[in-house]
Structures are given as C-alpha cells and as structure tokens.
Amino acid sequence: MSALRPDLALISGWIAPGSRILDLGCGDGALLAHLAQTRQVHGYGLEIDDDNVAACVAAGINVIQADVDDGLTEFADSSFDYVVMTQALQALVRPDLVLAEMLRVGREVIVTFPNFGHWRVRKALIGGHMPQTPALPAQWFDTENIHLCTLADFDALCRASRWQVLERALLDRRHRTGTSIRIAPNLFCEIALYKLRRPG
Amino acid sequence: MAVAEGSVGVVTPQKIVIDASLLLACGQQLNGFELMIETYGELNAARSNAVLICHALSGDHHAAGFHSADDRKPGWWDSAIGPGKPIDTSKFFVVCLNNLGGCRGSTGPTTVNPETGALWGPDFPIVTVRDWVASQALLADRLGIDAWAAVIGGSLGGMQVMQWTIDCPTRVRHALVIAAAPRISAQNIAFNEIARQAILSDPEFHGGRYIEAQARPERGLKLARMLGHITYLSDTAMRARFGRILRDGDGQYNFNYDVEFEVESYLRHQGNSFVDRFDGNTYLLMTKALDYFDPAREFGDDLAAAFRQATAKFLVISFSVDWRFSPARSREIVNALIAAGRDVSYARIDSQLGHDDFLMPIPQYHAVLRHYLDRVATEVGS
Known part of the structure; x- marks a missing residue:
C-alpha cells in the first residue's frame, strides 16, 4: 500500500469526526478507508468503474455503482454532512449542476480540481498547442477532461451561485504549498481544494 | 467417481423435522413441519461460518452438486457454490432448504396433513416471506446456528434475505440481496x-x-x-x-x-x-408470497424505517438488462438502506440475459460476490 495522497490527507483534516460522507468517484476507496480509520466517519462511495467497485468491495468500503453524471436525485436533501469529489469535476458533463446537487445533498462540499490557469498550460497555449503538463498529461483527443477551469473561473462560479467558500487549499502537483502559489495562485497552483457551503 | 474441481460432488438431501408450532401470517398454525435441506462444507467449532441460501420461485434445496454419480444436472446455483467458488464451501457451511409450501419434500400441498390424514392440496395455507423466515429461523435453531455469517438469495430469495434482517436482526451478519425488489410492481402482480x-x-x-x-x-x-x-x-x-x-x-x-x-x-x-x-x-x-411481500407496509410504507431494524451489512446486486426486477428496484433498496444508515454496497452488473442472469457465472458478478464473501470468511474466522 502506498501512503495516502497528500491531498486526501488534507481533506481528512477538513472533516469532523463521526460524520456521514458521500464520496463521488471514490476510485478504490482509499479516502473513505482513511477517513473511516482516522475520523470514524460513516461513508459511501459512488463509483461507475467495475474494477474500482470490486476493489472497494474487497476493501470493505461501502460503494454504490452509479454514474455521477446521472445526478444525485436518488439522495435526499442534506442527507450527508459532506459530499466529496476529488479530481473528477473536470470530467463531468455539467460540473455546475453536479456541484449544485452536491450542495443540496451535503451540508458541506469538498471538491478538488486541476487549475487550468497554471503557467505551463498558458505557455503551451501561447506556443499554439493544447497543454500537456505533468498535472494534465493526456492528449487533447483522448483526455477525459472536458470541462477544465482556472481558479478564477471557479471563484466566479462560486460568486455567481452564491456558494460560500469555507476553506481553500492551493497546491502544486506534489501537493505542496509554497511562496509562489501564495503570491500568484492562478499561475502556480496546480491542484485546488475547496470546501463549500450553499448560500446561507 | 472423482469429484470435478469446484464441485461439492454427490450430495444427499436430509429431511429435518421441526416440532415447534408456527403461527402463520394468515392466522393458521402449523403444529410442526418438515423441511428438506442440503448442506455443503463443514460447520466450524465456533458455529460462526454458516451461510443460508434462500431459493426463488421455482427453486428447492438442491442448490449445488449432484444427487448420484451419473446425475448430469447439478443443483440450481452450482455455478456459485462449491470449493473455491464465490460461495466457497471450503470456508463456509452452506445450508439450502426447500421452503415451506414447496413441492420437493418439505411440508406443503403435496404432503399429508397429519390432522386430516389427507393431502394438504389447496388447503395448505398461503405462506408469506415472513413465514418462511420464521420457519428458517426454527431450522437454524435446530442446526445450532445462532447467527448466519450470511444469508444470500436472488429474486424471491433476495426478499427472504431482506425479511431476515428486519425480523431477526441479531441472527444475520451479512445480507446479500440479488436481483430483488422491495416489493413487486403492479405489472409483476x-x-x-x-x-x-x-x-x-x-x-x-x-x-x-x-x-x-x-x-x-x-x-x-x-x-x-x-x-x-x-x-x-x-x-x-x-x-x-x-x-x-x-x-x-x-x-x-x-x-x-x-x-x-x-x-x-x-x-x-x-x-x-x-x-x-x-x-x-x-x-x-409461491406467486402469492411474491405479491404479498412488502416489508415497508408495517412501517408506514417507509422502507428505511423497516431497515432501521436491521444490523446486518448489505451487498445488493442487480443486472442491467433485468426488467422483471430492474436495477431501479435494487436502487430503492439501496437508497432505503443508506437513509437508514446501514452499511451497503451495490453493484450493477452489465449483463446479457435478463432476470436469469443471477444464476449465471458472469465474471464481474462472481468477482464482487467472491470479494465480499472473502471478507465475511475472514470476519467469522473460517
């Protein structure tokens, strides 16, 4: 077993012990396993991929096989303390609608995404090419990422939707923070973590 | 005869006589009854590794193996039950019975009513899923099994699994509900x-x-x-x-x-x-038992309230092209379990046939069953 990804460790710091969690696109269940151990949460993961579902079952993680793009209509309002989605927002058909649904189902939402405003992305575009960066390694034609955004875009969506940003962590691709990110976040942040709440 | 790999081999059904009386949902009382069962594997010393298989509409106690050396047709769920198979008989003591009211040797319409000396025939009371669970609980008493490591069933069998978790919560550790529904639709009736x-x-x-x-x-x-x-x-x-x-x-x-x-x-x-x-x-x-099954009914039509009785952990499985018990019906079960705060995993298996898929050795289906039951085996120390 590799150590928990640092962004997942950071997320667990944002979660109150003993809470109810829904993890959208939970993969092999690493985050939920970690949260169950360290935060005594009661969690469920949503996952579409057969192998990941089997891996969650093998690990004893509650997993529900479903497509996030089909929506969260099966879940009642405020039925979870947190709805979490890591590195999947940009692959959704309508990320704005899914975020709104997450905020309906969860009292708080934790979401992470790659920042498309990073200087490597901008450099590639200035050079006349779709970016291929260490954080976004796929080619334009085979990428799963169809709705990439910059930090500024995401902030604008939060403002327009009147979502409250409770916490934010901006990291490089090794999940470290640093001076350059603090000075020019939209140029140097590679992975963004947000904790949101619906308009109060 | 050499036993084929993965097969439980030749098995012999047993008739279990239950002396206790059983008050049925219809109001009639059975003063004792008989159940035909088959068992595969060994019960461990702690009596903690027993698994109950509940059959569907036309099933019986013969779930795995063969009845003689030249028997060509194995039990109805031989694809999943046997040494090294998902329901691994080298780890679990597997019990399958012919339900009360059945026609394969258990007390039912084709057996004699001891009080009249005549065949029960149409006078055999209409039994419900609840009655079956009560009769199976008496069977468990008789076999010395306080709690099942798992209760497993497909279709009408899956309904018995749900009822077990609601009626006898302390006696089911894990509930595997396959291709089932929380109650059947008007179309199904x-x-x-x-x-x-x-x-x-x-x-x-x-x-x-x-x-x-x-x-x-x-x-x-x-x-x-x-x-x-x-x-x-x-x-x-x-x-x-x-x-x-x-x-x-x-x-x-x-x-x-x-x-x-x-x-x-x-x-x-x-x-x-x-x-x-x-x-x-x-x-x-049997069809009437299907029609009547509706565990939410006693809980104000709130399935989540019914499942709050349960303490088992659940695995729910559906098949993509099953329209008789569609994936949407399984999601109703899953949603109610989540609302009740119960542990549940749900796999929707890409399938080919339809409702019949629950008897097929579909790789993803068997992988999920195997992974889940491997954990159960570890948990109960088998």
Missing part, C-alpha cells in the same frame, strides 16, 4: 395473476384436489411457466438467441399452430420440463 389463472382455469385443476382425481393441471402450469420465462429474458437476449428463426430449414411458413419459431420451441420445452418437477398448488402459493 399482473404476470403472477395470469400465471395463477392459467392453473386455476385448467379443467384438470379440480379445485386443487387434482392428485386425488388422478389428474394434473399440466396445461395451466405449463402456460404459467412459459409466461414466466418471457419475463426472465430481455428483448435483446431473446432476439439474439431466437430471432425469427424457423425450426424447419426450408424457411416456409406452415400455416398451422404447431411449433414453428425457435422461441416457441424454447418456451414449450421450458413449460414441459417444468410440469414434470413442479406442483400447481405450490406455484400458486
């Missing part, structure tokens, strides 16, 4: 009603006293089964398997009502082979 009418209107039915009349409602039972088989396959599966293929190779229509299309041949074969092994009165009461 409608199919059952046509099946029942086919049997009831057969001139050979004789008000259910056909055995005494040395008759059998074969035509009705056959029709009921043919109808059932249409609902066990998807449109796509039927198209792929039979299309519009004619049995005669010359491609000409015969302009009569003999078997002509392959699908007719298939349905008639299914119907004919069913009447040899099944009883009309049993079919009637």
